[in-house]
Amino acid sequence: MNQLIIRVATVQDVAELQRIGRQTFAETFAASNSEQNMQNYLTEGFALDKLMVELQNPDSAFYFAELAGTVVGYLKVNTGPAQTEAQAAPALEIERIYVLRANQGQQVGQALYEQALTLAAQARAEYVWLGVWEENPRAIRFYQKNGFVEFGQHVFTVGDDAQTDILMKRPVPGARP
Incomplete structure (x- = not known):
C-alpha cells in the first residue's frame, strides 16, 4: 500500500481544497439534505474567496x-479567536476531518486526527473539541473511540436547515488540567 503523507495546505492549494471539501461534504451529507440546501452550502461554504480567507487566518x-x-x-x-465557539481554557478545535468515501477504513x-492531537500539544491546548452532526453515528463512534465525550450542542446550518451538532471534547495527552 502507498504511504500516507500528511502535509500543510497553503494558499497555492486553494483549488484542491475546494475540490476535496466539496466532494467529501457531498459524499457525507447529500443523502441527508435537500438538493437545494446542499448546493447552497457547497457554493457558499467552499467559495474560493472564503477558503482563501480561512487559509490566511493565522x-x-x-x-x-x-x-x-x-x-x-x-x-x-482552529485556535484562539478562529474557533467556532468561544472556549474557557486554551483549546484546539477540529473543525473538519473529511475523507473520500473510497478511502474510508484505511x-x-x-492519521488526520493524530495530526490534530500533535498540533494541540504544540499549542499547549488543554483539550481538543469539535462539533459532530447528531445524525452522523459513524463519526460519533469514531470520536468516542478516540476518547471524546459530549459537553454540549450548537446549531450548524446547511442551506436553510438548522441542524444540531453534538459538541465533544477530550483532554490533550500530557496537558495540565
Missing part, C-alpha cells in the same frame, strides 16, 4: 492527507 490551519500524490482527505483546525481519518 489561527487556522489545513492539512491534506495524500496517497500516491492524490489528496484523499483533509483536516482543518486509517486516513485516524
Whole structure:
C-alpha cells in the first residue's frame, strides 16, 4: 500500500481544497439534505474567496492527507479567536476531518486526527473539541473511540436547515488540567 503523507495546505492549494471539501461534504451529507440546501452550502461554504480567507487566518490551519500524490482527505483546525465557539481554557478545535468515501477504513481519518492531537500539544491546548452532526453515528463512534465525550450542542446550518451538532471534547495527552 502507498504511504500516507500528511502535509500543510497553503494558499497555492486553494483549488484542491475546494475540490476535496466539496466532494467529501457531498459524499457525507447529500443523502441527508435537500438538493437545494446542499448546493447552497457547497457554493457558499467552499467559495474560493472564503477558503482563501480561512487559509490566511493565522489561527487556522489545513492539512491534506495524500496517497500516491492524490489528496484523499483533509483536516482543518482552529485556535484562539478562529474557533467556532468561544472556549474557557486554551483549546484546539477540529473543525473538519473529511475523507473520500473510497478511502474510508484505511486509517486516513485516524492519521488526520493524530495530526490534530500533535498540533494541540504544540499549542499547549488543554483539550481538543469539535462539533459532530447528531445524525452522523459513524463519526460519533469514531470520536468516542478516540476518547471524546459530549459537553454540549450548537446549531450548524446547511442551506436553510438548522441542524444540531453534538459538541465533544477530550483532554490533550500530557496537558495540565
